[in-house]
Amino acid sequence: MDGGRKHIMTRLPDTDKVTLMTFAGKYKYLTGTGCILSGISAVIALVPYLCMWKVIKLAVLNWPGGLAGGTLVWGWMAVASSLLSMLIYFGALMCTHLSAFRTARNMKTAALHHLAELPIGYFKGTGSGKLRRIIDDGAGQTETYLAHQLPDLAGALVTPAAVLVLLLVFDWRFGLISLIPMAVGTFFLSRMMGTGMAECMRQYQNALEDMNNEAVEYVRGIPVVKTFQQSIFSFKSFHDSIMRYKNWAVNYTLSLRIPMCCYSVSINGIFAVLIPAGLLLAGDAAGGQDFVTTALDLVFYILFTPVCVTMMDKIMWTSENTMAANDAMERILNVIREKPLPEPAVSRKPENHTIEIKDVSFSYNKDGVNALEHVSLTVPQGAATAMVGASGSGKTTLVSLIPRFFDVDQGSICIGGVDVRDIGTKELMKQVSFVFQDSHLFKDSLLNNIRAAKPEADKEEVMKALKAARCEDIIEKMPQGLDTVVGTKGVYLSGGEMQRIALARAILKDAPIVLLDEATAFADPDNEYLIQQAFEKLVEGKTVIMIAHRLSTVCRAHRIFVMEEGRVAEQGSHDELLKARGLYARMWKDYQTSVEWKVGGKA
Missing domain, CATH: 1.20.1560.10 (ABC transporter type 1, transmembrane domain)
Known part of the structure; x- marks a missing residue:
């Protein structure tokens, strides 16, 4: 100005x-x-x-x-x-x-x-x-x-x-x-x-x-x-x-x-x-x-x-x-x-990538009902953790507080022993990668869309990330390959294909913490299979928190947190939660029933 x-x-x-x-x-x-x-x-x-x-x-x-x-x-x-x-x-x-x-x-x-x-x-x-x-x-x-x-x-x-x-x-x-x-x-x-x-x-x-x-x-x-x-x-x-x-x-x-x-x-x-x-x-x-x-x-x-x-x-x-x-x-x-979230005077760097959520409460409307109530949990470094629960139970809200999409009203969230409010935004963004359920691609070339995660990356690095995300078939059908502009001249991608491109972006960024929010929500069976393969590459050695409605995707998680009305109702491994015969066991039973259901008769 x-x-x-x-x-x-x-x-x-x-x-x-x-x-x-x-x-x-x-x-x-x-x-x-x-x-x-x-x-x-x-x-x-x-x-x-x-x-x-x-x-x-x-x-x-x-x-x-x-x-x-x-x-x-x-x-x-x-x-x-x-x-x-x-x-x-x-x-x-x-x-x-x-x-x-x-x-x-x-x-x-x-x-x-x-x-x-x-x-x-x-x-x-x-x-x-x-x-x-x-x-x-x-x-x-x-x-x-x-x-x-x-x-x-x-x-x-x-x-x-x-x-x-x-x-x-x-x-x-x-x-x-x-x-x-x-x-x-x-x-x-x-x-x-x-x-x-x-x-x-x-x-x-x-x-x-x-x-x-x-x-x-x-x-x-x-x-x-x-x-x-x-x-x-x-x-x-x-x-x-x-x-x-x-x-x-x-x-x-x-x-x-x-x-x-x-x-x-x-x-x-x-x-x-x-x-x-x-x-x-x-x-x-x-x-x-x-x-x-x-x-x-x-x-x-x-x-x-x-x-x-x-x-x-x-x-x-x-x-x-x-x-x-x-x-x-x-x-x-x-x-x-509108006030940005306050930046720390001196940005601190996390010592490791363990996530600790301590007595966190949060409300979108400060005079309204809390979306989260006194939530406490720990995600160890390198562990794959899942969040499950009904819609509105607070899963996405809790995960969105980790990268400071919002600040907590009460309690604290720490990465490597450092409160996220004491970590500068640039440093915090280096620590975390996101894959949302509604991934967005810019009307730009595929190359630039993926480079958004790492602008200095060369084509070789981008292609390596695309292969890791099982995107070879997407590149092959593009008229100009990586230089094809998506969203124009009839070049459009399906929801599942966009998710794989988003995964390639996250793989290229190579952040130590990965947050996955319903990442297979819009995928057909073929794309879901490829996305699962890409997940395995993305989460190698990373601290992972995934949100999913399809319970089959969280069975192998080290720990599963079951959310209900803004609180952690249950936690444990898949087998431990089934043995507890609580909310997760009922959800698993309902999920199995839906999988086995067929039109015109019983499975």
């Missing part, structure tokens, strides 16, 4: 007085210059109307003697002032655009750099569609506002003030008459643009964010909809978000209909007051020079009052854009204000 992203980040913890101009950095002066130029342009833009009135006045006063000598001068003055106004306005837009582009860039840069510092747990609770809208659409909205709408607002505010001065100077009677409907219109305008509207704008943006987030999730789920021939209403949350937005929009519109109608009638009905008053005043002066003067003054007001009305309409619509831009900025600031 100009002036540095660092400048904004250091100010945020100390003050809430962050504005769009804070993001503009040294270019904020261009925004001010642009607004001043826009105001000057708006005032000069009134000169042609004055010239037009002068031409009409000269023509009337000299009728029927032809055009007066000064007519041509006033005509050229109108042309010159119009051109000058346009040139100054063009300069204003150049200034505001230069500032707006940099402001939007700085907002995106600040937000994206800060996102990179947040723990992975933050992204678990914040949808990608919501984040995209906050950062991308929000920055775009503020860019449009600063580039176009703010200078227009400056001109719209200056114009009525200049026009009102002219109206009162030319004829105070017509000026006061013109002020009456404008004052009434301003009153109703303030009703619509009051402080309560800022809250309405916040609710509007919330509704849009929810709908956008649900739309992204729906699009991702279209294959499931097609497979099971379900309608859009199968995605109840998406439908509900649309209905919430509709209800909000209808209620908001209904709440504004009375003030909006009153504003429109008063501001557009100015001639209904002005013309009868003008005719009345002209009638009192009928038959003399005063009649002509009064009639010409009426023409002057007929020319200028529509300008004032137009500017007031522009103020109304631009005020709404101002609230939208401020709300967009505030949402981006809320992302930037």
Whole structure:
């Protein structure tokens, strides 16, 4: 950022007085210059109307003697002032655009750099569609506002003030008459643009964010909809978000209909007051020079009052854009204000790779129910440990605390005798590899996707990792081999193939601790067999914690921890847990029954 992203980040913890101009950095002066130029342009833009009135006045006063000598001068003055106004306005837009582009860039840069510092747990609770809208659409909205709408607002505010001065100077009677409907219109305008509207704008943006987030999730789920021939209403949350937005929009519109109608009638009905008053005043002066003067003054007001009305309409619509831009900025600031997990002053290095979880409790919502309750367990270095249990029992939550996706609320988690909170993020990431159930590949070459684990790795190292992960068949079918870009031009991988690529990535990283979360969840039998072979290579000599629903994958684990409602209900080897005839034994029996079940009869 100009002036540095660092400048904004250091100010945020100390003050809430962050504005769009804070993001503009040294270019904020261009925004001010642009607004001043826009105001000057708006005032000069009134000169042609004055010239037009002068031409009409000269023509009337000299009728029927032809055009007066000064007519041509006033005509050229109108042309010159119009051109000058346009040139100054063009300069204003150049200034505001230069500032707006940099402001939007700085907002995106600040937000994206800060996102990179947040723990992975933050992204678990914040949808990608919501984040995209906050950062991308929000920055775009503020860019449009600063580039176009703010200078227009400056001109719209200056114009009525200049026009009102002219109206009162030319004829105070017509000026006061013109002020009456404008004052009434301003009153109703303030009703619509009051402080309560800022809250309405916040609710509007919330509704849009929810709908956008649900739309992204729906699009991702279209294959499931097609497979099971379900309608859009199968995605109840998406439908509900649309209905919430509709209800909000209808209620908001209904709440504004009375003030909006009153504003429109008063501001557009100015001639209904002005013309009868003008005719009345002209009638009192009928038959003399005063009649002509009064009639010409009426023409002057007929020319200028529509300008004032137009500017007031522009103020109304631009005020709404101002609230939208401020709300967009505030949402981006809320992302930037999310605090990263604290880093230790001096990072310590684990002495070994034994994992100790001591009396850990944790809640996603600090005021809510704990997802984990007083959990204590030890995973010895080099041991393969499994976590099993029903959905929601706390398996994934517990494993996610080891690499500090979140910080524990109570207790501690140690690696090699060192609390993970005393290990720097970079060092901690060197110690741990992850394979999630929903592995993600970037729209990049296979080579770069795997190199993400070790950027300095050469092709030979990458190929060695791919072979260890049993990915030879995947490479063989790729048009350009390792240089094939996945996710484009018809090159897509199945869930099981993506898991094997993720395993190759983990093998290349060669971290001493491996965390596996339902890694065979989306694999077909063939892929599951290959994944199991890759597992054996990945976990050689490593400290391993695996989460699995398929109990056949955990039979050979040194120790199995059975989770239930956020606690460790049982622990032991496979044989020990079966002999105990507890929860694990019941789960194993149910699993065996499901394996032996066949369509159309018993096994």
